[in-house]
Amino acid sequence: MGTAIKQSGIPRDKLFITTKLANKDQGYESTLRAFEDSRLKLDLEYFDLYLIHWPGKDKFKETWRAFEKLQKDGYIRAIGVSNFKIHHLESLKQDSDTVPAVNQVEFHPLLNQQELLQYCKREGIQLEAWSPIMKGNLDLPQIIELAAKYGKTPAQIVLRWDLQHGVVTIPKSVRQERIQENANIFDFTLSEEDMKKIDQMNQDHRFGPDPDVFLF
Ligand SMILES: NC(=O)c1ccc[n+]([C@@H]2O[C@H](COP(=O)([O-])OP(=O)(O)OC[C@H]3O[C@@H](n4cnc5c(N)ncnc54)[C@H](OP(=O)(O)O)[C@@H]3O)[C@@H](O)[C@H]2O)c1
DSSP, rough: OOHHHHOOOOOGHHHHEEEEEEEGGSSHHHHHHHHHHHHHHHTOEEEEEEEESSSOOOHHHHHHHHHHHHTTTSSEEEEEEOOOHHHHHHHHHHHHHHHSSSEEOOOOOOOOOHHHHHHHHHHHHHEEEESSSSSGOOOOOHHHHHHHOOOOOHHHHHHHHHHHEEEEEEESSSSHHHHHHHOOOOOOOOOOOHHHHHHHHOOOSSOHHHHHHHOO
16 A cells, blocks of 8 residues: 555645554554554555454453554554444543544444434544445435435435534445545535435444444
8 A cells, every 4th residue: 555655646644544453453562563564564654543443342442552652652643443332432431531533333324323423423523434325235215216306326315414414434436437426425415304314214224243242
């Protein structure tokens, strides 16, 4: 990646680079070692955001202490977490005054995480949506109807709903035209009524694992 960044000619400060700590590397010393490995492998002086990938069972607090050190030492601009539920965030708060900048979680119309979203807003944690377009499972009548109404695609409707909820969204595509499509969501606004229509689609349905079940 370091080579790709250098060859692109784009100044480093115009890029926002996030990476995550692998679950197997949780723990204080192992986090410091894993981070240094990533930094050297990617040939980067600093990362913009470093995330604890999953809370797991019992190591995320010592991992967080290592994250705080790396941030203090200037290697990371912001530190955050991923797949943390409210009880994980509350537990972290008991041991640390450093509020995670970001919590990256599964978030989409079928899993709208309203309680977690409101909690994160209150605590000053930016929620970030992974699998925001449900891994491409967009064939949902409510979304298709709204796409026709606004003259947008189903993916654009869902991604706009994220933005209007104040959620950072990271759809993935390997196709240039879809990457452009997914970024083209700043020229329309969903009405309050239509936002509610999408909110009502929630089924607490996960495409990925439940963080309370995925333990290691
Ligand atoms: N923190 C975590 O634990 C975690 C877990 C899972 C994922 N993530 C992150 O979240 C990002 C996105 O999640 P994801 O890849 O699972 O799901 P996603 O972004 O919801 O969906 C990606 C799928 O949707 C298709 N797609 C993309 N744009 C589309 C469009 N406009 N219309 C129709 N289909 C479209 C893609 O196919 P094509 O590529 O063929 O376009 C791909 O199959 C990933 O890059 C990953 O870094 C994080």
